[in-house]
Amino acid sequence: MxxxxxxxxxxxxxxxxxxxxxxxxxxxxxxxxxxxxxxxxxxxxxxxxxxxxxxxxxxxLNFSALKALQSANIAADHCPEMRLRLFIKSFMLLLLDENGASRQCQMMAREMADPTPALDKIVSEAIAPLHEFLAKLIREIIGAGADEAEVRRCVYSLIGQCVFYRNSHPVLQRLRPELRYDEQEIEAIAVHIADFTLAALRIKKPAGNVSVVEQL
Amino acid sequence: MxxxxxxxxxxxxxxxxxxxxxxxxxxxxxxxxxxxxxxxxxxxxxxxxxxxxxxxxxxxLNFSALKALQSANIAADHCPEMRLRLFIKSFMLLLLDENGASRQCQMMAREMADPTPALDKIVSEAIAPLHEFLAKLIREIIGAGADEAEVRRCVYSLIGQCVFYRNSHPVLQRLRPELRYDEQEIEAIAVHIADFTLAALRIKKPAGNVSVVEQL
DNA sequence: CAACATATCAAACGCTTGTTTGAAAGTAAA
DNA sequence: TTTACTTTCAAACAAGCGTTTGATATGTTG
Missing domain, CATH: 1.10.10.60 (Homeodomain-like)
Structure with missing residues (x-):
């Protein structure tokens, strides 16, 4: 000790x-x-x-929580779709948990809007790897033949949805004063973003067809 | 004169x-x-x-550009899906146009992250009406029977995708230094967000089935 | 203990901030 | 021109900022 x-x-x-x-x-x-x-x-x-x-x-600044999230996700024995769901769930917990054992993600989210002297470090050590991780995951879902720019924009669409709840918190609080980010609410948000994103990704698959099973 | x-x-x-x-x-x-x-x-x-x-x-602060956008959109003689496409295109132009004839939206986007004394006015006069406008439009697309919370989260997903490009501009610039928001790039972004969002909304329709025609 | 390095502290420094002041300049009507 | 009012301006103000200082504790080592 x-x-x-x-x-x-x-x-x-x-x-x-x-x-x-x-x-x-x-x-x-x-x-x-x-x-x-x-x-x-x-x-x-x-x-x-x-x-x-x-x-x-x-x-x-400390990116260990974010990195641990990615490592655990890669190690998880699930299909890509389920791994995307798991990522979104744990990412939203990092972003919205108000007890804030991990404020690092919240600090990062703040830095994104207002550049500080540390932004370069944040981008190269945390954000760039995160984007690459998500790009790879999305490529597994929509197929390897996907256009690079298209994959990148899908990553942006996903991250944009997630960080919105943190960045726009002051606004959302005024729109719905009763809003609280408890565990149920975070879970519901994560499920919505996952459903929304997976539905959008599904039609990007080269074949373009959707099996009935996947929709359930 | x-x-x-x-x-x-x-x-x-x-x-x-x-x-x-x-x-x-x-x-x-x-x-x-x-x-x-x-x-x-x-x-x-x-x-x-x-x-x-x-x-x-x-x-x-001046919300005329944002209000004009909504009025024109309501007046447009198009199906809801096309009106959503039109909205996203003009909204992204307001948000990203670097020549910035209309900096109002960019100011609003900044206020969202960092509350200022003027945020209450911004929320009640501009953001709340915008959210209602989008909720109505989305309801036209996915059907009137949709759950209120679900519609709200779809609105958040849409706005989150849009404002991401503005709020995270410093980050995106570092990730891809060659990035420029010229007219072609903005158009491509708008098309992506529209495709992504409409695909996600489509499976929210009560029937849950997707016609082949709509996918093309 | 003595000597040294480390850590804390109240106080102040230099600077920038939003704001105020009182005089000077400009403008318009009588 | 005189009068009254509005607008500009250099200068200063009070407050807050990050930072520095030099003295005072605290802890460790010979």
Whole structure:
């Protein structure tokens, strides 16, 4: 068992607080003072431990949850359609879980709209692999002969549907104040996106015909 | 012919510059000084003419283009499916046109991610009507008996696909540096989203069966 | 213990932000 | 021209930002 030194304790508290504030307010909106307040640390602590606000963001970013999701999905012994369903379900849980054990995806979703100094790292280390993973999965569904641009746009259609619920949360909250992202709601959303996407992908298959079995 | 007084000239220059900067940088990122610089006006001009930065945003917002799009669509003498195609095409033009005669939609797209004091107005005057318009159109396509929650999620799927290209532009630019939103690209995107969405909607029809004719 | 490196802290720094001020310039009617 | 009102402007203001500083604790090592 490794023991945390006093400085390490402050570090992890800062990182945790940073993920909280960054995911809620975005990089611009978040202030070093607010992060330090939640971490019960002095204002100077951020620059002492991470050099700068940028450095804190870079270290706060962590794509392990997203990568684990993909690894588990590849390892799963299911047909491509079912693997797409599983991906969407777990991806939406990462994006919408309000208890937020994993705020990393929410931070990423924020970065997408407002570029920050860390966007390059996010794109190359997390988003690009994610897109490739989905492109491969979609290609398994619609057939290997599919046009590259078409596959890419299908990936965009899928991701667009998913991140919409996170990016437009302030809007949706105003449209339907009773909205809560509990487990049932997230499940229902995931099922809808999966049904919607699979139906759209089905007619992209080269043959273009739909078996009755697949529709059930 | 109405003549603009000197003060009116400054007003319109400020509004134009504000739409430019707000749509590019967001409300938080935009600075009064930058807006005034582009409008060739003094820093104090914003507060003199609009009271505050918030007031400038409120007056800069203008939903006429979005409303005109919906009116024209309702008036068009086409089947629901074709009207959906037309909507997507013109909506994507509003969202992606880089020459940006109409930056209003781009401003709205920005507000969705980062709530500002003006979001309530945007939601009630522009977004809510847009969602209702789309819900009605989708109901015409999949049949009146459709579940309300299901229709709503279809609307989200459609809008999510559309705004993705705008909200994630910084990311897509890094993934594919050669990307340009010229007229051909926008047309191709619109066709994809329409095909994708109509295919997904088709299996939501009560009967659940797909005629061969519709697939062509 | 003494000596050293590490970590914390209150305070301040330099800068940018939105906003205000009071004087100057412009405009229009009497 | 005089008067009254509107619009512009340079300058400053107060507040918030990320960051730095130098002193003070804290912990570790010889």
């Amino acid at each position: 490794t023991v945390l030194s006093s400085s390490d304790q402050t570090r992890v508290r800062l990182l945790e607080a940073a993920r909280e504030v960054f995911s809620q307010c975005g990089f611009q909106g978040a202030t070093v003072r607010e992060i330090c307040r939640r971490a019960d640390a002095n204002v100077a602590a951020v620059n002492y431990h991470f050099g700068s606000k940028d450095g804190l963001l870079a270290e706060a | 109405t003549v603009l007084s000197s003060s009116d000239q400054t007003r319109v220059r400020l509004l134009e510059a504000a739409r430019e900067v707000f749509s590019q940088c967001g409300f938080q990122g935009a600075t009064v000084r930058e807006i005034c610089r582009r409008a060739d006006a003094n820093v104090a001009a914003v507060n003199y003419h609009f009271g505050s930065k918030d007031g400038l945003l409120a007056e800069a």
